Amino acid sequence: MVTVDRDFLFQTLADLIRINSVNPTLVPGGAGEAEISEYVARVLGDIGLDVRKLEPEPARISVLGTISGTGGGRSLMLNAHYDTVGVEGMDEPFSAVIREGKIYGRGSFDMKGSLAAQIAAVKALRDAGIRPRGDVVIAAVADEEYGSLGTMSVVDAIKTDAAIVTEPTAVQICLAHKGYLWIEVEIKGRAAHGSRFREGVDANMRMGRFLAQLDKLEQDLRARTPHPLVGPPSLHAAMLHGGDGLSTYAASCKLQIERRTVPGETEKQAVGEIQAIVDSLSASDATFQAEVRPFFVRNPFEVPRQAEIVKTLARASKAVLGREPNYMGDTPWMDAALLQAAGIETVVMGPGGRGAHAAVEWVEMESVAQMAAILAQTAIEYCA
């Protein structure tokens, strides 16, 4: 097994935390990825990788670093985002202070610890003089916390056989995550003076009928047989807006729904369930008119346990941890779904810690070192 340069690993992690890389779309005025991309490009160049930058929108820069294989082996991408959420309410967002084996700061856990582990993994290969037959690629990507501009530009630029998204999983192998779907339902009424009840059609009242049925669907979703790794699907009535004035019948009422999907569910099916409510309400009252408009989709993700990259990662985990790995599913959406949709066999595994998007965030240093060793071992075996 190769040796991880721990000094390099933790220095790199501290440097990454100290660079403000708050996602500027998520948080207006956020520093963005320009400075951190410079840093990562320099470090990857220093350890001998071929470096290229992707800039699909001004200053929204991702970095690819590649060790070209000697030829004939499978290629592997290690993918981590380096944008972070905002720092409001944090006492020490950029301190990288170390206490009791934890390193603190915004992005330490989500997910600069993971990126540092990826970089140290590749350095370990270089230090050991190992050059696999297949390419090993580090993707340090922008904008995961908002629109995934980074990973979308990566899948346009390169295709590898497999990818490991190193989102933190407490050193467990994550085989599935949920997707989500945003759907707008607009109930159409007819505006009229508040005194003219014969003319007005009240869109808000009709939305009440719709919500009563949606509530039943929501309960039904959670009562379905849960996905073994991510649980049941769900939805919530996230935002509601209806009516223009007190003395006017509401001509329109709009509801934006978020529907969380589980592997195996499709957009068509989830939208169909909501359309069915509208259809049945329309059938029982000709004045009930509504439109169902899906406007954003992020698909769920699942990879079989028998997939080659999963088996290789499991063997490497066992070699490093000295025990069988744990498997898990997670509920938030990740870039893994985009990579898999691009035909790249993808799995998720990263370090342990706490406080993603919270006021106190830290990553457990030992788990970062374990991940570096696991990723190095996986690359050696998978790309051999």
Ligand SMILES: [Zn+2]
């Ligand atoms: Zn993340």
